[in-house]
Amino acid sequence: MTQLSTQEDAPSTSGWQFWIDRGGTFTDLVAHRPDGSLVTHKLLSENPRQYPDAAIQGIRDLLGVAAGEELPAEVIEAVKMGTTVATNALLERQGEPTLLAVTRGFGDALRIGYQTRPDLFTLDIELPEMLYSEVLEIDERIGARGELVTPLDPARAREGLQDAYDRGLRTLAILFMHGYRYPDHELQVAALAREIGYTQISVSSRVSPLMKLVSRGDTTVVDAYLSPILRRYIDRVEGELQGMKESGGRLMFMQSNGGLTDAHTFQGKDAILSGPAGGVVGMVRTAEAAGFERLIGFDMGGTSTDVSHYAGEYERAFETEVAGVRLRAPMMQIHTVAAGGGSILQFDGSRYRVGP
Structure with a gap:
């Protein structure tokens, strides 16, 4: 743990504040003490023999709370965190088994995609693995102008949802034609799913209400696939910080677009670049304080390296592809290379390889 000098312009607060970057290899914390001084701490993100969660352990270390003792969360004013929980789940395909409910006839629409050919002359094309486990085609359709083409049959929809639920699926993504503009059928099916007992229901007209x-x-689908993983992690952190919530403290997470949001509104689709986005914001604020306005960011972690650019305003992408998954949500424009400080360079006899 490294003590930093007290900032003269850092105001005192009524409680501790913790700013946390939970990366793939290390978790870094900056603590703002009630007297205005700052202190930093670094520990391994994964060390199950020593602690279940690095962020909570870091808070314990900085507060001087021993293992097994109750965390005095009432002295904490705020915890703000960027995390790679969703990123790692997506990369490793460790999200929640998901059912896709879609308008009949469009069950393979996401598999077909846009028929893009990134490598035009490649003969052996490997399609990315789809995130959903099963598809349920539902008899319904509303036309582009709002006309009812096929009425929704609630009884048959319930039967299909119940059948998937009985097979163990608890996560649902609902996608109907023109649902972004006419969401009535999507909302009806969502209500049926809640009655059955689905624990995660992502409705396209609310997640991404665009054509x-x-x-x-x-x-x-990404939102449905990742949100349960995020929710379990958030619930675990909130459980340790229960006293903070009761005393008016806030738990907030960094979104891919560079903004903070309350833990209860943090969604899977907005969490893909949670950690790297915080690095971009920190880079800009630090450089501006030093008088620089044109920046190239180079953020090397233990697992990967993130490169970004800034010339007076944050650069964001609204449609992107991450780990073979298409996504439409505002994100910081960040280029990631899968090599970091923990990467190993080896020679196999004919060429160099970087890994693992």
């Missing part, structure tokens, strides 16, 4: 079925569907 284009494929990108809207991809984003909705």
